[in-house]
Amino acid sequence: MTRLHRLLSAGLVVAALTQPAVAQTPNRAELEKAVAARHGVTVKALQDWIALPTIAAERRNVAEGAAYMVRLAQEAGFVNAKVVPTDGLPGVFGTIDVGAPVTMGVYFMYDVKQFDPAEWTSPPLEARIVDRPGEGKAIVGRGSVNQKGPEMAFLAALHALKAAGRRPPVNIVLVAEGEEEIASPNFHQIVQNPEVMAALKRTAGVFIPFNAQDRDGSAGVNLGAKGAVELQLIVGGETSNRYPKSDTHSSSHARIANPAWRLVKALDTLVADDGYTAAVDGWMENVKPLTARQRELVEQLSKRGSEADAKKASGGVGRWLGDDDYRSSIERLISRPTINIQGLVSGYSGPGGKTVLPSRAEAKIDLRLVPDQTRDEVVAKLRAHLAKHGFDDVKVNVSGGYGPNQTDENAPLIRAQKAVLDRWKIPYVINPRLAGSWPGVVFTGPPLGLPAGQIGIGRGGGAHAPDEWFLIESSDPKVAGMKEQTLLYVDLMYELAKQGRR
Incomplete structure (x- = not known):
């Protein structure tokens, strides 16, 4: 299949995008209609969320941000969602228990980085929709891609299931924090809460919603950070x-x-x-030195995209440390x-x-x-x-x-992610380790020892920088917009229900 989607005047996601996953997601056309019908509501919900920034470094909107996260979770089906206090900023915990054999864990961060409005071409809290030449329509605002946009896409998947009159095919455990942007000093306290710990122990793994497509439409599967x-x-x-x-x-x-x-x-x-x-x-x-398999994956990564694009995305740098070639620079990025x-x-x-x-x-x-x-x-x-x-x-x-986190590529969570990408015919490479960081070690380390990762499609950029953006409608047939990302999360739930039985 050469196209991920086409944009129709009615706003519906078409069969060219959705056909491959029908076998695993029953009555999927019904869900496509639900996602499309709610798209405007979903975009507005994202804009409203961006307008309320929780900034841990400034202790801005501490209580308000946690309360808003609870509200979003409850509306999506986590009816028991509640605030979990810590020695610092609070977190949020909730569950959806449908009696399924498999349980999925989802990690959210509801805090964002600081910003200086003078550095932005579009006000950082107005979440304006702008045209990105060659890409489509994007929301510009602090937190749009890191991580409220992808997280809203996951919540939209739950809303679509509810609108279609069905329950998720997996139980879901949600843990959210408000201190990720200051390196999560108290997140371990949320996870160590006895009620939260007991719920997480039942999961097949935990993931954070994520944008993982390049301009060429290829995606990435990250095995660690x-x-x-x-x-x-x-x-x-x-x-x-x-x-x-x-x-x-x-x-x-x-x-x-x-x-x-x-x-x-x-x-x-x-x-x-x-x-x-x-x-x-x-x-x-x-x-720990890279394994032979990890070096093999580095070699594959070096053949993805272009070095020129990588340098442009790295602030316009002209050369790598030590005048490394592209492959060596990737190995250094992952291993050092x-x-x-x-x-x-x-x-x-x-x-x-x-x-x-x-x-x-x-x-x-x-x-x-x-x-x-x-x-x-x-x-x-x-x-x-x-x-x-x-x-x-x-x-x-x-x-x-x-600390760092690492997950086996044969874990059910990773297998489910790869299976969905395969069915969507989205090319992907496996990244041994993300150079950025998130507190996945609280899941992968003792006492939980769970798989963990970042999962999603679509595009965005400018995290931690001015003019942060998140693509909501793609004009490029190779790249997903927000509706497609939402549908991928629906498919992921059904696939994990199959892969995660144990």
Whole structure:
């Protein structure tokens, strides 16, 4: 089949898209009509959700965001959905129990990244629908693709089932958090809640709704993701009496230490002279090498898409680290842990000069981890490294984080995903590990030991950046819009009901 869908004036999803899955999803035409009939309602619901941002870093709309997530879940069929408190921002938990033999776990995040409206061409909370040349109609707004758009598509699948007068073919457990964008410091508390833990133990796996199509229409199946730790390194009057308590005149540097210089010196010890190889003692000792199968998958990934497109999507970079070729850069992306400086903050940065000696310097750091590294291990090694090099005046403030996750490609959740993509005739590659991060380790690690992954089709972009967008109607026959993504989740439920019986 050469087309995923055609756009009809009536707005219906056509047989060219849906024919392959009919055998697994009974009376599917009925569901297609339900999805199409609710499309306008679904888009409006997404726009309304974008208009209420929960921003963990700013503690913005904490209670409101959780309450709204409960409402969305209840309307979709999680009638018992409720807020789960933590030491930080709350989460949400709910179940749909239809007495099915198989249970599906779904992870949501309802928080979004910060934004500066001045950097956007379309107001970040208005969720305007814009034309993207060559792609179709997209919603532009903070959280549209990361992750409210894909999550709304999954909720729309539940609404479509209800509108068609039927129940899901699987039981469903929903867990949602409001702190993913600050590295999920308290999400483990939600999962460790006895009621939540008992429900998750019955699942065949947990997935996060996701956009996973490239411009050429091909999709990706991710078998894991790197872990992430967010922290700050701080030097100043609050960490040692050798620095001033408040900014002072720069002439004082003749007899007073500058915390910015001290921080720069500390940062320089964390990496080798090449500027990227981690130099923290013991940093690589628990890094698990790629298997032969994972290297085979890297080779397949290197033949997907184009290197030029990958560089464009990576901020317009001109060359990779170490002047790597494309394949080597992908292997590095998947297999190497990193120590990254997100930002440096100190002193005066306005127009002209101010001739001050700053009282404080801070580096915002993120660490990306691979199997078999853990959050506690790398934080301990970082602290020990700074102490060994005499930086006792550098404060390490860990604000969140978790380890990497990995899932076997033969797990029922992954088999179901691949089976649906095969029936839709969507070409895909298997990615051994996503370079980005999500807290899937709370599911894949002990005590649950569940499969986990990101599942979906369709497109979007600009996560964490200005003009974030999510494709709702595709003009490209190779790429799915929101209706198609919704139908894929319907098919996934039926396929997992088959694959997950055990």
